[in-house]
Amino acid sequence: MTGVLAIAEHRRGELRDVSYELIGAGRELADDLDEELHVAVISGQVEEFARSLSKEGVDVVHTVPDGAEFNHDVYTQVTEQLADELDPSVVLMPNSVNGLDYGPAVAARLGRPLVTDVVDASFEDGFVATREMYGSKVETTVEVDAERVAVMIRGGEWPGATGNGDTEVREFEADIDESAVRTTVTGFEEVGGGDVDISDAEVLVSVGRGIGEEENIELIEELAEALDATLSSSRPIVDNEWLPKNRQVGQSGKTVTPEVYIAIGISGAVQHVAGMKGSETIVAINTDPNAPIFDIADYGIVDDLFDVVPALIDEFEG
Amino acid sequence: MKVLVTVAEVGTVEDDFEIDGAAIDERYLEYDLNEWDDYAVEEAVQLEEEGLADEVVTVTIGPERSEETIRMALAKGADRAIRVWDSSFEGLLDVAAKTEILRAVVAEEEPDLILGGVQTGDAMFGATGVSLAAAIDYPWAAVVNDLEFDGETASVHRELEGGVEELTDVETPAVLTIQTGINEPRYASLRGIRQAQSKEIAVQTLADLGLDGLDSDLRLTEMYEPEVESDATVFEGNAEDTAVQLAGVLREKGVGAQ
Ligand SMILES: Cc1cc2nc3c(=O)[nH]c(=O)nc-3n(C[C@H](O)[C@H](O)[C@H](O)COP(=O)(O)OP(=O)(O)OC[C@H]3O[C@@H](n4cnc5c(N)ncnc54)[C@H](O)[C@@H]3O)c2cc1C
Numbered sequence: 001m002t003g004v005l006a007i008a009e010h011r012r013g014e015l016r017d018v019s020y021e022l023i024g025a026g027r028e029l030a031d032d033l034d035e036e037l038h039v040a041v042i043s044g045q046v047e048e049f050a051r052s053l054s055k056e057g058v059d060v061v062h063t064v065p066d067g068a069e070f071n072h073d074v075y076t077q078v079t080e081q082l083a084d085e086l087d088p089s090v091v092l093m094p095n096s097v098n099g100l101d102y103g104p105a106v107a108a109r110l111g112r113p114l115v116t117d118v119v120d121a122s123f124e125d126g127f128v129a130t131r132e133m134y135g136s137k138v139e140t141t142v143e144v145d146a147e148r149v150a151v152m153i154r155g156g157e158w159p160g161a162t163g164n165g166d167t168e169v170r171e172f173e174a175d176i177d178e179s180a181v182r183t184t185v186t187g188f189e190e191v192g193g194g195d196v197d198i199s200d201a202e203v204l205v206s207v208g209r210g211i212g213e214e215e216n217i218e219l220i221e222e223l224a225e226a227l228d229a230t231l232s233s234s235r236p237i238v239d240n241e242w243l244p245k246n247r248q249v250g251q252s253g254k255t256v257t258p259e260v261y262i263a264i265g266i267s268g269a270v271q272h273v274a275g276m277k278g279s280e281t282i283v284a285i286n287t288d289p290n291a292p293i294f295d296i297a298d299y300g301i302v303d304d305l306f307d308v309v310p311a312l313i314d315e316f317e318g
Numbered sequence: 319m320k321v322l323v324t325v326a327e328v329g330t331v332e333d334d335f336e337i338d339g340a341a342i343d344e345r346y347l348e349y350d351l352n353e354w355d356d357y358a359v360e361e362a363v364q365l366e367e368e369g370l371a372d373e374v375v376t377v378t379i380g381p382e383r384s385e386e387t388i389r390m391a392l393a394k395g396a397d398r399a400i401r402v403w404d405s406s407f408e409g410l411l412d413v414a415a416k417t418e419i420l421r422a423v424v425a426e427e428e429p430d431l432i433l434g435g436v437q438t439g440d441a442m443f444g445a446t447g448v449s450l451a452a453a454i455d456y457p458w459a460a461v462v463n464d465l466e467f468d469g470e471t472a473s474v475h476r477e478l479e480g481g482v483e484e485l486t487d488v489e490t491p492a493v494l495t496i497q498t499g500i501n502e503p504r505y506a507s508l509r510g511i512r513q514a515q516s517k518e519i520a521v522q523t524l525a526d527l528g529l530d531g532l533d534s535d536l537r538l539t540e541m542y543e544p545e546v547e548s549d550a551t552v553f554e555g556n557a558e559d560t561a562v563q564l565a566g567v568l569r570e571k572g573v574g575a576q
């Protein structure tokens with residue numbers, strides 16, 4: 001019996017890390033159920049992907065060659081058909097941007113309850129998940145009253161599968177209804193280029209919504225100068241066009257790994273943390289002692305940035 | 319063309335708060351227009367201003383309290399609003415439940431375009447728009463940060479991870495989930511706020527929508543503050559003291575030493 005059907009993710013010819021994490025999470029859930037873990041890979045170089053996905057603990061990899069790149073209509077149809085055939089307890093998908101583009105549709109089509117952005121999960125008497133709410137300020141336990149669920153997992157929460165296995169690979173013949181493919185991907189665009197590459201910086205002074213007003217950015221610029229550091233920011237600062245896109249740290253911006261990252265007025269939302277958690281030393285300045293940024297910080301100051309930053313500038317310039 | 323915007327009212331938590339059972343103690347919650355929906359409302363209002371849309375209608379599943387938030391959307395330019403609530407609602411409404419309700423509203427309104435946010439700031443499901451699209455069999459696109467609409471096809475950018483955008487054409491009628499930064503949401507003007515007072519908010523119950531009742535399969539059974547594994551050194555004292563201590567650490571790491 002198939003306990004878990006996990007759908008791998010790839011983009012422009014490469015499997016994304018979350019694919020291996022889906023195997024990690026999927027195996028755990030399949031063990032809870034004492035059943036098999038199947039992985040499906042849809043579109044693109046599926047044979048090659050299948051070799052990479054042939055990991056210990058994966059019972060079957062299903063290859064579905066239809067299409068070249070991600071198209072949510074194709075993914076939705078194929079996943080629905082695979083789920084109909086295999087009848088897994090859990091359909092496991094990534095909570096990535098593409099996951100958000102087909103996972104909820106799969107759940108709706110299959111009539112399964114959907115649990116998104118899951119950071120921990122088990123299947124005992126029923127499906128139980130841990131997920132965050134309110135900008136990661138609280139964690140919650142969610143229980144599902146159903147035997148079949150659709151689940152989307154957050155990236156970076158499970159270790160990626162490593163040990164190679166000799167998994168059986170099966171080609172799945174999907175029946176794609178072309179008339180129901182009503183979106184066309186016409187291309188890709190790289191954004192956030194330009195003169196500065198914040199991912200090269202050794203020291204980043206990063207500003208968030210706590211700065212309040214556009215004219216206050218100057219204060220943080222001054223600090224960056226005093227520290228001989230590069231200025232970066234969280235997303236709202238870029239959304240407001242107070243700084244250009246190439247300064248944005250996070251999931252949809254840049255991933256940075258400086259020696260020192262100083263987060264000023266940044267709460268530490270998961271999409272921000274995804275882009276800076278690899279920093280050597282993390283400093284946080286925030287008025288809210290419960291801000292999630294303090295969970296990953298090495299040094300913290302719980303105080304008003306408008307008091308601390310000028311004092312810090314004085315320290316370095318005085 | 320009629321645009322329907324799904325508008326959620328979300329709770330934001332104060333810095334210090336308490337948890338009561340499996341929910342934030344009401345005393346520590348403030349309610350606001352969901353950040354992502356603010357951008358969706360703006361996008362819809364701009365479509366109307368450009369002459370592409372004739373009417374912008376908002377729909378909110380929320381208690382009476384949420385009318386303040388709804389008035390905010392009306393003040394920003396939406397023409398009228400629908401608010402759905404039922405005395406039977408309790409606890410968390412999951413994605414499937416919200417989808418059922420919105421599906422019924424869509425059946426009545428028959429919009430040509432539905433805009434929602436990528437996610438709610440409180441529940442953070444990130445799923446309602448796409449779930450609705452599948453349920454009503456509309457084409458869709460999620461995490462849209464650029465929209466060009468010629469009346470038939472929506473040409474959108476979907477913001478993927480790592481500074482890459484996917485360019486996608488979507489047939490309409492469609493559902494789009496809007497990402498922050500797609501536009502610059504306006505502040506409600508005094509005039510807008512005054513006008514909003516006389517705009518219609520139609521209140522509907524499940525029975526009004528022809529629905530029998532809803533079960534949420536998801537149950538929120540626990541809520542707690544995450545265990546902090548961090549061993550962060552938090553500097554104590556006034557701003558001058560903490561700045562001195564931090565400066566010491568930074569210098570040790572070679573910061574500022576040219
Ligand atoms: C698909 C998707 C992709 C995303 N991609 C990214 C991304 O790439 N990068 C990113 O950053 N976000 C991203 N986000 C947004 C993310 O969810 C958060 O909304 C965002 O990171 C919040 O930014 P912030 O911390 O600056 O603002 P907030 O969360 O509003 O935090 C502001 C902080 O400032 C503090 N503060 C306020 N006043 C002061 C003061 N005077 N002194 C000191 N502290 C103060 C507050 O206590 C608070 O903690 C994405 C979201 C989605 C859904």
Ligand SMILES: Nc1ncnc2c1ncn2[C@@H]1O[C@H](COP(=O)(O)O)[C@@H](O)[C@H]1O
Pocket residue numbers: 323324325326327352354355377378379380413416433434435436437438441442443444445446447
């Ligand atoms: N209670 C609600 N009333 C109206 N629209 C909602 C509600 N909840 C969610 N939505 C819409 O669905 C989007 C995604 O929400 P969610 O899937 O709950 O994270 C929001 O940005 C809203 O546009």
